[in-house]
Amino acid sequence: MTYTIGEKIATRVAYGNALAEFGEDERLVVLDADLSKSTKTESFLKKYPERFINCGIAEGNMMAVAAGMSTCGKIVFASSFAMFAAGRAFEQIRNSIGYPHLNVKIGATHAGISVGEDGATHQCLEDIGIMRTIPGMVILNPADAAEARLAVKAAIDYEGPVYLRFGRLAVPVIFGDDYKFEIGKGVELMPGTDVTIIATGLMVPDAMAAAAALKEQGISARVVNMATIKPIDEEIIIKAARETGAIVTAEEHNIIGGLGSAVAEVLAENSPVPMQRVGTKDVFGKSGKPAQLMEMYGLDAKSIAEAAKAAIAKKNT
Amino acid sequence: MNAEKIKELSLHAANVRKMALTAVYSAGAGHPGGSLSAADILTYLYMEEMNVDPKNPKLADRDRFVLSKGHCSPALYGILAECGFFPKEDVKTFRQIDSYLQGHPDMKGVPGVDMSTGSLGQGISAACGMAKAAKLDGKSYRVWTMLGDGECEEGQVWEAAMFAAHYGLDNLAAFLDFNGLQIDGDITKVMNPTPFDKKFEAFGWHVIRINAHDFNQIEAAVAEAKATVGKPTLILADSVKGKGVSFMENQAKWHGAAPDEEQYKQAISELDAYIKEIGGEA
Numbered sequence: 249m250t251y252t253i254g255e256k257i258a259t260r261v262a263y264g265n266a267l268a269e270f271g272e273d274e275r276l277v278v279l280d281a282d283l284s285k286s287t288k289t290e291s292f293l294k295k296y297p298e299r300f301i302n303c304g305i306a307e308g309n310m311m312a313v314a315a316g317m318s319t320c321g322k323i324v325f326a327s328s329f330a331m332f333a334a335g336r337a338f339e340q341i342r343n344s345i346g347y348p349h350l351n352v353k354i355g356a357t358h359a360g361i362s363v364g365e366d367g368a369t370h371q372c373l374e375d376i377g378i379m380r381t382i383p384g385m386v387i388l389n390p391a392d393a394a395e396a397r398l399a400v401k402a403a404i405d406y407e408g409p410v411y412l413r414f415g416r417l418a419v420p421v422i423f424g425d426d427y428k429f430e431i432g433k434g435v436e437l438m439p440g441t442d443v444t445i446i447a448t449g450l451m452v453p454d455a456m457a458a459a460a461a462l463k464e465q466g467i468s469a470r471v472v473n474m475a476t477i478k479p480i481d482e483e484i485i486i487k488a489a490r491e492t493g494a495i496v497t498a499e500e501h502n503i504i505g506g507l508g509s510a511v512a513e514v515l516a517e518n519s520p521v522p523m524q525r526v527g528t529k530d531v532f533g534k535s536g537k538p539a540q541l542m543e544m545y546g547l548d549a550k551s552i553a554e555a556a557k558a559a560i561a562k563k564n565t
Numbered sequence: 566m567n568a569e570k571i572k573e574l575s576l577h578a579a580n581v582r583k584m585a586l587t588a589v590y591s592a593g594a595g596h597p598g599g600s601l602s603a604a605d606i607l608t609y610l611y612m613e614e615m616n617v618d619p620k621n622p623k624l625a626d627r628d629r630f631v632l633s634k635g636h637c638s639p640a641l642y643g644i645l646a647e648c649g650f651f652p653k654e655d656v657k658t659f660r661q662i663d664s665y666l667q668g669h670p671d672m673k674g675v676p677g678v679d680m681s682t683g684s685l686g687q688g689i690s691a692a693c694g695m696a697k698a699a700k701l702d703g704k705s706y707r708v709w710t711m712l713g714d715g716e717c718e719e720g721q722v723w724e725a726a727m728f729a730a731h732y733g734l735d736n737l738a739a740f741l742d743f744n745g746l747q748i749d750g751d752i753t754k755v756m757n758p759t760p761f762d763k764k765f766e767a768f769g770w771h772v773i774r775i776n777a778h779d780f781n782q783i784e785a786a787v788a789e790a791k792a793t794v795g796k797p798t799l800i801l802a803d804s805v806k807g808k809g810v811s812f813m814e815n816q817a818k819w820h821g822a823a824p825d826e827e828q829y830k831q832a833i834s835e836l837d838a839y840i841k842e843i844g845g846e847a
């Protein structure tokens with residue numbers, strides 16, 4: 249199923265749709281922890297009920313069940329909210345999936361502060377950092393429904409553990425049918441020479457809006473979509489650092505441990521240039537409407553544009 | 566079971582115990598107590614029951630075994646070596662820097678290990694996943710797992726117990742090695758997880774209680790588990806921690822301690838004496 253550029257649809261919806269679309273593969277099994285209506289795995293459930301397994305509200309067990317099933321040749325998607333997948337079940341993912349490098353895909357929805365009204369307990373801003381520390385874990389954080397669909401397909405075709413991060417909020421479709429997705433590859437969306445904004449997830453449209461605003465002010469900002477957080481595309485980061493001399497990262501995640509950290513590590517070891525990280529500033533979220541929260545926590549085009557100017561200003565110091 | 570078969574299995578189990586002790590002694594670390602209590606059940610499963618092939622450890626429709634109490638790897642490595650999955654002398658490399666025999670079972674590195682375990686509570690969940698996969702595929706292979714009694718203090722064991730009963734996993738059976746001791750002492754004093762029988766029954770399992778060191782009872786329990794339809798089976802196996810070595814029996818301090826040279830020699834000589842006593846060659 250394809251999407252129309254400009255329509256608003258949550259990546260979790262695209263996740264459920266993709267599971268249903270690619271579900272004819274008999275090896276595919278989907279597990280959920282009593283959240284199928286929210287994670288949208290119910291789309292798979294309706295089409296392939298015999299291969300949908302509700303594990304109840306027991307995420308730790310679900311992850312290790314997924315591990316066991318994968319040893320019998322299944323491609324297992326285990327779904328819950330990011331908070332309870334990466335958070336609650338970290339150690340099961342680490343020891344039962346990561347250590348034996350099993351073919352389990354963790355479909356984590358409701359990531360980030362855009363969860364909104366549920367508040368801090370359900371707004372996972374740590375999952376990328378947690379998952380990034382597990383050796384061999386691939387982390388995919390698609391920006392829109394089209395990319396989410398391609399990320400699910402790529403995860404199915406990849407042999408090994410993958411953490412997929414999806415959002416609750418409906419976000420605009422920005423990629424058309426010609427968009428190519430490859431695990432481990434960043435994609436340059438807009439050219440630029442003064443600064444590079446490397447964004448992931450629902451921050452990508454904000455990064456593009458920031459670049460457009462900066463252009464009006466005479467600043468040429470490159471925009472890179474970094475849907476794969478791990479393995480990170482070092483080449484595109486180093487190239488951006490050498491060609492534009494300043495980097496901004498933008499993510500709906502704590503600035504500690506996520507995309508900003510991953511990019512900073514690459515820069516520090518290869519091509520140090522000034523950088524700024526846009527993300528939540530090591531704080532918990534709160535209840536509110538998603539748009540209000542994104543503005544309050546500085547996760548918008550305005551904050552990205554300011555960060556870009558700050559990074560450029562540091563070039564000459 | 567005839568006397569000849571009991572003798573044969575007893576000799577295998579004694580060899581498993583010797584290898585477990587040799588592994589722990591060579592490493593200077595490991596878990597002898599629970600390995601010795603588990604040895605007879607493992608011996609029965611691998612020698613008599615499970616469809617496994619040491620020459621083809623990844624055989625597609627083999628029966629599976631998951632050592633949920635993964636710290637008792639010395640016993641698992643012992644029975645796998647006894648079956649021929651890898652050379653017996655390799656147990657001497659247990660926990661060494663250049664060995665594939667990790668402190669806890671590693672399915673990627675050890676032929677015959679079906680699941681990496683060691684973090685308590687997770688193995689039984691993985692076994693549930695294997696059993697559910699067999700059901701989905703309409704396969705007849707069975708999944709066996711072994712829990713520790715202290716391990717049942719982990720909440721995940723009960724999540725798995727719910728899952729197995731909910732999905733009617735009658736192709737899954739769990740042995741519970743009930744030796745009554747955990748690292749800090751008597752399980753009922755550390756954090757009482759009993760009564761196991763009533764708890765598992767309440768969770769929807771068929772429960773059988775046996776003596777963990779009696780091959781006739783193990784055989785009968787395995788047959789009963791296989792004949793049980795619609796629900797998983799728990800085989801609550803009363804065992805002796807440190808079984809087979811006089812000074813280790815019923816002592817919590819041998820949960821995770823290695824014998825010194827003198828203790829090791831005494832332990833081996835006791836097991837050799839037992840082997841001679843039942844008519845084997847030490």
